[in-house]
Amino acid sequence: MESIKVEKLAETQIISAQIDDCVDDVFQKLFDHDIACVPVHNNLGIFCGFIEMLDIIAWIVSIIGEQAFSDPGFDYKISNAFRTTKIQNIMQTAPTSRRNPCQCITVGETAMAAAELLAKGSRRLAVLDENKHVVGMLTHSCILQFLFDHIDDLKEKRHKRVWEMPETNKFLFSAVESLRVLDAFRLIKLLNVGGIAILDENERLVSNLSSVDINIIKKDLEGIRALFRPVSEVYSKELIYVKFPEAELEDLIRLMVEKNVHRIYVVYDEQEMQPSSVLTSTDIIKEVMSRDVPIN
Numbered sequence: 001m002e003s004i005k006v007e008k009l010a011e012t013q014i015i016s017a018q019i020d021d022c023v024d025d026v027f028q029k030l031f032d033h034d035i036a037c038v039p040v041h042n043n044l045g046i047f048c049g050f051i052e053m054l055d056i057i058a059w060i061v062s063i064i065g066e067q068a069f070s071d072p073g074f075d076y077k078i079s080n081a082f083r084t085t086k087i088q089n090i091m092q093t094a095p096t097s098r099r100n101p102c103q104c105i106t107v108g109e110t111a112m113a114a115a116e117l118l119a120k121g122s123r124r125l126a127v128l129d130e131n132k133h134v135v136g137m138l139t140h141s142c143i144l145q146f147l148f149d150h151i152d153d154l155k156e157k158r159h160k161r162v163w164e165m166p167e168t169n170k171f172l173f174s175a176v177e178s179l180r181v182l183d184a185f186r187l188i189k190l191l192n193v194g195g196i197a198i199l200d201e202n203e204r205l206v207s208n209l210s211s212v213d214i215n216i217i218k219k220d221l222e223g224i225r226a227l228f229r230p231v232s233e234v235y236s237k238e239l240i241y242v243k244f245p246e247a248e249l250e251d252l253i254r255l256m257v258e259k260n261v262h263r264i265y266v267v268y269d270e271q272e273m274q275p276s277s278v279l280t281s282t283d284i285i286k287e288v289m290s291r292d293v294p295i296n
Contacts, residue, residue, distance in 0.1 A: 006138055007136055008111070009111050009138060009143070010127045011136060015029055016038055016039050019043070019048060023081070023085045023087055024083050026038065027082065036053045036212045038051060046133065047133065047134050051087050052092075055090055057227070058092070058189065059085070059090040061182065061186075115143055118143060123139075148253050157249060161248055162242065162248070162279065165249070165287055167287070172265075173196045177206060180227070181230070182228060184209050188209070195263050198231055198235050205274065206235075209235050213234070240255060242255070243270060249284070252279055262281040264278065
């Protein structure tokens with residue numbers, strides 16, 4: 001990746017928003033394209049941050065609190081707020097933001113430099129031209145796809161087992177499936193993580209809930225009501241996991257690319273299904289970046 005320019009790997013079909021767009025329009029873009037975040041620019045086209053679905057949900061909660069859905073005018077209040085509130089008033093991104101700093105990289109820089117930023121925890125990078133206009137987005141998926149396409153370049157490193165990876169021993173965040181959707185997303189935002197494991201009453205792994213799953217929320221009354229339902233009613237039924245200690249690095253890369261996920265759980269016993277840890281796309285990129293032989 002040392003000789004590859006960042007624009008060669010970046011996604012160039014960009015869905016973006018303008019700083020003075022209303023929440024209603026941006027929410028619809030996120031929902032229609034099944035994405036959790038878009039870059040935001042001002043009226044001159046200059047990049048000024050990102051807005052996430054989680055930002056919108058936090059804003060919705062600030063409006064409705066715990067009030068009853070039967071309150072007179074509730075539906076109108078939500079609809080009117082969506083139409084009249086500008087995203088500049090709710091987006092929580094800034095250069096100093098803890099969760100979503102305005103990370104960017106300029107055209108001409110190397111993919112290696114971008115991967116180093118992503119390995120340090122950045123979730124996405126805006127690729128900017130000389131006028132600070134967004135011309136691409138570099139995400140974990142872009143890097144994972146490149147690694148998948150050049151898996152032979154990893155040589156023996158591709159066969160590294162999960163038990164050999166330092167990140168396998170990190171703490172696993174989880175929630176019970178009876179928890180309300182609203183509280184689960186609050187937990188994700190509070191912990192500043194991409195998702196959490198969902199466990200049943202016997203502490204068996206049943207699913208994953210991530211910020212992408214927030215598209216279950218629609219901007220009508222029934223959609224808002226989903227926030228107050230148990231997680232068990234809304235989570236994805238497909239569970240992505242690998243078995244300890246057999247899984248190798250190339251297995252993780254392949255699964256993340258083929259299933260389009262960023263989190264894979266590690267279990268010891270497929271009958272008990274009690275997760276021991278989780279490996280994320282950040283962990284995989286970090287692991288690859290630690291190698292001595294450059295990827296061409």
